[in-house]
Amino acid sequence: MPPRRPQLAGCAWLLALVPLTALADAVPEVTVDAAKQEYRRIHVDVRHAAGPETTAYEVWFSDRPFRSTPDAELHSTVLIGDVSGLARTAPAFDTQDCWSGGLPIHRNADDLPVVARDAGAWSCSLSGMTPGADQWIAVVPVGANGRSTASFEPVMARTDVADERTPEPDTLHITVTLAAVVLAAVALLSYLRFRDVRGGRAGTRHAYVYVAPALIGLTALTFYPIAYGVWLAFTDASQSHLGQENWNGIGNFVTVAASPGILRVGAFTMIWTFTNVAAHVGIGLLLAYTLTRPGIRGSTLYRTVLLLPWAIPGYISVLAWNGMLQPDGLLNAILGTAIDFTATPNAARASVILVNIWLGIPFMMMALSGALQGIPTDMFEAAELEGASRWDQFVRLTLPNLKGTLVPISLLGFIWTFNTFNTIYLMTRGNPYVGFGEPGATDTLITYVFSVAFDYGQYGVAAAWSVALFLLLVGISYVYVKRSGVMELAR
């Protein structure tokens, strides 16, 4: 996540347009407490004697000395008012830590800091400052009619806490291993070639040269990363210490098993996968069957139109659906409603599933119409002659003969859908939010692992997740293939 900028800074130019009228109240005295400086933070103590016209103080800053507010940026605003009945709470976001009387400052219903008119002093820790650079800071009183015109003298401050850059990871070992893997692959191929030539199969010696680039590429950039990923799963690798992983045993797997919300996200992943695959295969088969019937008028046109969701880049379709499902989007316009489909968990889940169904039908439709056209037609003439009904022909002849395609293709669909990332990421990013550190309502295992890796930076845990998911997929595929007996069919 990028560091958060002072929230109001962007609006500074708007305030500069406010016409200036006289506000006679005195400019508070600002001192910088260098002892309390933190990383990217400057601590200022403010002593004020607010006049009756002053309703708020604004903290302005710049990397140059400044005399007027248009030359600086607004950091924070502290209101002056009645604090009775207001709580001293810590802010929801720590951009603006302020204190009065040694305690967290009062905050009003909008979470804005409020200081009593007669408080005399307050202090703020200003976040988001450039480390190691001089900053000028001034506090300007603001009244109902505008900003004080009294001249002010900004105070200089700097945070000396060095920018805590992540050390450049030591990645030499990755490069070295990569080289070793490539060399090993070359050695293996050379050995095989040598053996073939000595074994009298001299005609094949070119073959090794031909396959070498592809095989080496595959080894170095697919099998090695997989092995590396498996190794990472047993280390404490994370964003902050890359390249210095320590062996962590099965610790990451324990973390995985104990993840909050693991059952919920697992259940949703299964619902997501099965609903999608069932709909893809079911609707795809229905459309393919209809389109391959002889004599359907316009079937070429229909086929082309129905192919479009596959032809259009997937991310564009998903983003477009995202727009259509907005409260002011197309779907609501058609229905005459204003529902935010991605706001509540179940509606969001249904939405992402429906969008993904839309995306996946054409592939199944095309693959299945290919398979349908491959079934010999004379068989159906024989069945027709024997008096079998259309339905019996479909169930007892078409389906069994499609099995050789249906089984591998639905397994493929299962693996693809399970691994789908774009649809959910671009529709909801896993939201609606459920709880901190927990997967969101529409997160599947895959999108959750992505956020574990790239939002939380827990590489080791994410790698452990990946390994676990891979084993799960292999297990399911194995059972499925065994059960469906497709191996026997493909003899």
Next chain:
Amino acid sequence: MSTVEFAHVTKRFEDGTTALDSLSLRVEEGEFLVLLGPSGCGKSTALRLLAGLEEVTAGDILIGGNRVNDLPAGARDLGMVFQSYALYPHMSVADNLGFGLRYGRHREAIDEPEIRERIAGAVDMLGLGDLLERRPRELSGGQQQRVAIGRALVRRPRVLLMDEPLSNLDAKLRNRMRLEIRRLHELHGTTTVYVTHDQVEAMTLADRIAVIDGGRLQQHAPPLDAYHRPANSFVASFIGTPPMNLVEGEAASGRFRSGELSFPLPEHLCDRTGPGFYGIRPESVRVREAGEAADSVPATVIGRENLGSTSVMHLDVLGHPITASIRAGPETDVAPGARIAVSLTHAAAVLLEE
């Protein structure tokens, strides 16, 4: 068992081609009819119309005296053996045989024990005993063929249709299956319509042959009649190997003339006059020494094929190609280019008007 009748049946396809042109034909009860013709002549279309797999454009098809034009294929109670066998590839032999009984029109009338009994009967009849649990692709071509026949017969159809059933078998197996089919027909007596382009099959199997060409019926007759008394030049040239020699010319006053060629007509054709085709089978052509008799015409030997017991000579008779099939002997031992004489006057010759 039923009669089958085509009454002026015409079939035009959507692309405008006419596959059948006013075909009229009657198949008697228990008869084995062979539809014979070159590929594309419309014989398979006729069979598919009868089966209900294609729609009739005009005319009527009757089975057992009832018009069946509008009856769906499944309601016609026919059995059909396809050229490709069209077996159900995912089912065992037993299930292939039982499919029509289990899911066909009469499923309610036939119970499971009877299905088993009928399958067992078909298996015994066709010698498929130990193959019941095999899938079609695990069977040889001949075995698949038997299953296809069994599947067609097990439903006890009114008419059995066969569409070039032997064309996918090798020559040896074809001869055996031909006998088998004839035996089955004699056993069951089912009215059978059999489509083939192979005249040997037609000759050996048929009670009657219907020769079709260009969508029209050329001749409908018992095989030997068609062989000896072809109705026209097409039938004459299509039936018999090597085919009948045909000379186009004119008959007048007891002689047949075609350009330079002229020879006396045999006795039974003496009183015929007018243009036509003189047809004579190769085995009726007699080869002689040059210039021996009145009916001799000079011929030049072009080539000779020795088939063992017989020898086929290709001759040039005054510009007309003539084949002669004669018993192999020393007299056939002539070199190409030799000049000999032949007699085309024979009691088995025919004079065809078209």
Next chain:
Amino acid sequence: MTAASGILAWVVPAEVAALRRWLPAAVGVLAVIFGLELLRGEGARQVGIVLAMVLLGGCRACLSGSTHTWKRHVGAAFATASGATGIAMFASGGTSVYEVWTAGWVVIPAAVALYWLLSTRVAGWMAGRADAAFVDACLRGNRRLEPRLAQVGAQVLLLHACVPVIVPLVWIADVAVSPGNVLGGAIGDAFSAEHFAAILGSAAFGTWVANSLIVSTGTTVAGLLLAIPAGYAFSRYRFSGRRASMFLFVLVQMFPGIIILLPYFMIMKSLGLLNTSIGLIVVYSVTALPLCVWMLKGFFDSIPREIEEAAAIEGCTRLQIFRRFVLPLSLPAVAVTALFSFLTAWNEFLLALVFNTSNDQYTLPVGLASMIPATGQQWGDFAAASILVSVPVVILFIAFQKSLVKGLSAGAIKG
């Protein structure tokens, strides 16, 4: 006929057969509409839909089992009631496309059912008529009607399938030409080319297009250079390790992308290839490799070996044979594989998102997605950019659809 009544017990009038299929389908569609009505929260319409479902279901039930004239009367009554419900809904409701469509699904099935139930053919059949004239008329009618009804059913199904495909396209085109940053509004209510102008004039879009072009072209070239020799070797040579390596190519496709993503990221980082086009080219060409190799192997397999053997007898070297005979013959296949690699790289989102995080290295997918952040979505500009990006790709895809689909599904199923 030998047994006319037997025939009619088995052959059902085409109208009845159609109603037996269509009425449940209509009830299914009404169930979906009921779900939509729940979203809209209009109680009266919900009741109407449920009522129509029950009535059409009742009408269907009258067509099952044994045939009686009273069943036909009851069915007709059900259909009438359902039609009346639909007309009432239509009269009381609005005239939006959705509402008209809904009313259509109540009224039309009911009207069709009523029309057929009152026809002489269905009446005769349900009354158990079996005289030869009637049977003949019935069969003749079936011959005529069956293909037409199948055609109508298929057209209705396919049209409904096409609507969810077409409507989003029309909508996105409308958003692209609507002035301002709006999502709603009637289709075609206003026109403005501002979004296209903004996109075509924006430097960022130009950068994304350039990046995507570089990456996709690079991937295609690199991928083909790796895949063609490998596919050829797998097709033509029987060398040790052939089966094992072919199996490896299949196996790779099983791995979830996510298991590779993280190690890829680390490796690219260590090689200093993050935020470069080369990094993406390397990764894309390897990830698309297995499918490309399988596709090409399939194509090479279909080229008869005899051609090469003849050339070899004439003294050509292996390389000459490949260049002069195999490659020209398989050029269409190579083109399809190239297109496949190109499209894969052109549309890839996840790896590009993770690897190239700096704005000037965004590819089109990441760039376009960045136009739709959580807040401040620029829908108009996004729609215009989407159209510009999709149209060439869609045209390519449709033009090569036959070969692409064939190659892809063959590769996918074998893999």
